[in-house]
Amino acid sequence: MSFLKIASAHKAYKTPEGGLIHALDDVSLDVRNNEFLTLLGPSGCGKTTLLKCIAGFEDIDSGEISFEEQSLKGVPAHRRPFNTVFQSYALFPHLSIANNVGYGLDVTGVAKGERNKRVEEALELVGLAGFGSREPKQLSGGQQQRVALARSLVLKPRVLLLDEPLSALDRKMRENMQIELKNLQHSVGITFVFVTHDQEEALAMSDRIAVVANGKVQQLAAPTEIYDEPANEFVANFVGTSNIFSGKVVAKDGALLTIETANQRQVLATSDRFGRGDHVELVLRPEHLKLAPSGNGIPESCIDGTVEASVFVGSDLHLHVDVGKGRTAIVHHRHNRGDDGERIEAGTSVKLYYSPNAAHLIKAIGR
Amino acid sequence: MTSSDTILKRKRRSLILLLAPFTVMLSVFFLVPLGIMMVYSFLEPGLYGGVEWNWYPYNYGRIIGWPLNDYEEFEPIYLKIFLNSLQIAIMTVIGTFVICYPAAFWVSRMQGAKKNLALFMITLPFFANLLVRIYAWLLLLRPTGFFNTVLQSAGLIIEPLDLLFTNFSVIIGMVYILTPFMFLPIYANVEKLDYSMVRASQDLGANPLQTFRRVILPLTAPGIIGGSVIVFIPALGNFIVPSFLGGSKVQMTGNLIERSFLQSRDWPFGAALALLIMASVVVLVVFQLSRQAKAEARGVS
Numbered sequence: 001m002s003f004l005k006i007a008s009a010h011k012a013y014k015t016p017e018g019g020l021i022h023a024l025d026d027v028s029l030d031v032r033n034n035e036f037l038t039l040l041g042p043s044g045c046g047k048t049t050l051l052k053c054i055a056g057f058e059d060i061d062s063g064e065i066s067f068e069e070q071s072l073k074g075v076p077a078h079r080r081p082f083n084t085v086f087q088s089y090a091l092f093p094h095l096s097i098a099n100n101v102g103y104g105l106d107v108t109g110v111a112k113g114e115r116n117k118r119v120e121e122a123l124e125l126v127g128l129a130g131f132g133s134r135e136p137k138q139l140s141g142g143q144q145q146r147v148a149l150a151r152s153l154v155l156k157p158r159v160l161l162l163d164e165p166l167s168a169l170d171r172k173m174r175e176n177m178q179i180e181l182k183n184l185q186h187s188v189g190i191t192f193v194f195v196t197h198d199q200e201e202a203l204a205m206s207d208r209i210a211v212v213a214n215g216k217v218q219q220l221a222a223p224t225e226i227y228d229e230p231a232n233e234f235v236a237n238f239v240g241t242s243n244i245f246s247g248k249v250v251a252k253d254g255a256l257l258t259i260e261t262a263n264q265r266q267v268l269a270t271s272d273r274f275g276r277g278d279h280v281e282l283v284l285r286p287e288h289l290k291l292a293p294s295g296n297g298i299p300e301s302c303i304d305g306t307v308e309a310s311v312f313v314g315s316d317l318h319l320h321v322d323v324g325k326g327r328t329a330i331v332h333h334r335h336n337r338g339d340d341g342e343r344i345e346a347g348t349s350v351k352l353y354y355s356p357n358a359a360h361l362i363k364a365i366g367r
Numbered sequence: 368m369t370s371s372d373t374i375l376k377r378k379r380r381s382l383i384l385l386l387a388p389f390t391v392m393l394s395v396f397f398l399v400p401l402g403i404m405m406v407y408s409f410l411e412p413g414l415y416g417g418v419e420w421n422w423y424p425y426n427y428g429r430i431i432g433w434p435l436n437d438y439e440e441f442e443p444i445y446l447k448i449f450l451n452s453l454q455i456a457i458m459t460v461i462g463t464f465v466i467c468y469p470a471a472f473w474v475s476r477m478q479g480a481k482k483n484l485a486l487f488m489i490t491l492p493f494f495a496n497l498l499v500r501i502y503a504w505l506l507l508l509r510p511t512g513f514f515n516t517v518l519q520s521a522g523l524i525i526e527p528l529d530l531l532f533t534n535f536s537v538i539i540g541m542v543y544i545l546t547p548f549m550f551l552p553i554y555a556n557v558e559k560l561d562y563s564m565v566r567a568s569q570d571l572g573a574n575p576l577q578t579f580r581r582v583i584l585p586l587t588a589p590g591i592i593g594g595s596v597i598v599f600i601p602a603l604g605n606f607i608v609p610s611f612l613g614g615s616k617v618q619m620t621g622n623l624i625e626r627s628f629l630q631s632r633d634w635p636f637g638a639a640l641a642l643l644i645m646a647s648v649v650v651l652v653v654f655q656l657s658r659q660a661k662a663e664a665r666g667v668s
């Protein structure tokens with residue numbers, strides 16, 4: 001039995017100028033029970049719209065959203081077994097923390113004794129035991145965030161929808177909350193659908209990520225797969241940094257392909273999905289480009305170029321390398337303590353090596 | 368002397384200068400007359416107007432029930448008129464609220480130019496003379512006026528209804544002139560109502576009625592209370608509307624005061640009436656402010 005299923009959902013908005021914006025353009029998505037699914041995409045890509053449609057704040061124009069085989073069409077938000085954690089937290093300013101958390105229990109008529117017990121438990125779960133009598137405005141952003149979580153979790157929803165809940169927190173706090181949220185999801189065993197535009201956040205927390213852009217799901221896969229095998233150029237660029245070179249397969253030897261790039265270089269890649277004559281995009285992650293051959297006997301590909309800029313970021317040295325015809329490749333060179341002597345100045349000629357296994361190929365569009 | 372002292376002193380001096388005109392105006396044109404009224408209300412009315420400088424608490428006695436026997440008589444009519452004024456003022460508050468609350472939501476959801484137009488329309492009546500506006504209601508409500516003519520020609524009534532010179536007509540007039548005063552505070556509050564609160568309430572399982580009662584109403588309460596106070600006070604002491612639309616049948620305390628001062632030339636009695644109204648308003652407002660202060664201390668703004 002499918003759990004939460006979105007099938008060919010469409011939704012369009014009218015702009016004030018009279019145009020149409022397709023917020024959801026044929027979105028199909030199967031959310032599995034008990035998973036941490038992240039909707040990742042740039043702002044305005046439709047991910048929040050999708051969340052609102054699941055929550056019941058907005059209706060889809062066509063298509064279907066169903067939960068355990070039951071269509072949710074016409075089911076108002078307050079009758080859906082989902083709860084939302086809002087980006088702004090949306091705590092009720094006129095109620096105490098305990099009454100905020102107990103709100104959902106109060107309106108659904110849960111008996112006083114059980115209500116109080118569950119409120120206590122929920123506050124304990126998010127580490128705010130004893131905060132019940134305080135007011136929302138007396139709490140820090142992170143604490144308000146936890147109250148918002150407790151307020152939803154106390155109702156034991158089947159699915160918890162989280163709309164960029166960490167975006168208002170500072171970096172340190174955000175990283176802590178990422179771990180906590182993931183652990184929380186694990187311990188309460190509730191499906192989380194998490195919306196974010198932050199790819200690091202998505203990679204760190206999710207069981208699966210749906211990359212959304214232009215109202216479409218670009219790729220739905222586990223974080224490692226999204227990173228290692230992006231389905232298209234958009235995903236390759238949006239998740240992590242990518243060096244992308246267009247080219248054509250000119251030779252094939254088993255799984256080892258030789259690709260001729262636009263600037264007449266021959267490079268190697270392994271793939272069994274492409275053959276001679278295919279037009280491809282070669283995706284290389286910056287950390288896979290090395291300044292020296294590995295020397296372990298595996299045939300390596302080599303690109304030469306000139307350093308345009310080098311930026312030291314602490315753990316890495318980021319090099320911007322001109323590889324000809326105005327193309328710039330980005331290289332993340334691991335920094336070791338005491339490496340100071342080998343500073344790489346702009347203008348230095350370098351050779352970039354990579355193992356063909358590290359290269360990912362995607363089908364070139366429009367050829 | 369440190370420099371921070373001088374800055375503080377300078378700040379205090381400029382504050383005093385800034386507040387001076389207001390303070391002078393308030394004391395000369397409000398506190399002093401108020402004091403005079405207070406004194407007069409305890410003096411004996413002169414035979415031909417003016418006052419005799421004798422201690423005379425019976426002005427109040429006439430109104431609330433311990434008259435100087437065989438000279439001034441206790442007239443329950445004054446209390447009745449006061450209670451009627453109170454009733455009319457409360458009905459006015461309710462009437463303006465019923466009109467303004469939904470309208471405020473409606474206007475707050477409008478976009479740009481449309482919203483500004485709506486706000487302009489609400490303040491538009493202020494541009495016309497008050498007397499003209501009230502007189503217009505006289506023409507609408509009288510036996511041969513618009514409403515009766517329409518109802519009669521539609522065959523719904525045979526005899527014209529007694530619309531004019533009733534509590535009803537006075538309340539209509541009051542609601543009409545005081546609506547903007549109720550609307551603006553409510554609108555200011557509704558405008559900044561965070562709709563994510565409403566969403567959160569729905570999301571947590573509250574049906575529309577529960578959401579309204581538990582979230583929307585408490586969050587807009589400050590505007591409702593503010594509007595009610597601003598409408599209640601002028602409604603309670605109003606004398607223009609009842610003198611036009613109430614005729615001789617509907618008397619409000621405002622008319623009584625006007626008559627005491629201008630026609631019977633019984634200034635002490637008029638002063639006593641005015642102070643009683645003021646006292647009841649002050650009690651009400653202080654009660655409200657202290658409640659609001661408590662609510663704010665609890666974290667509601």
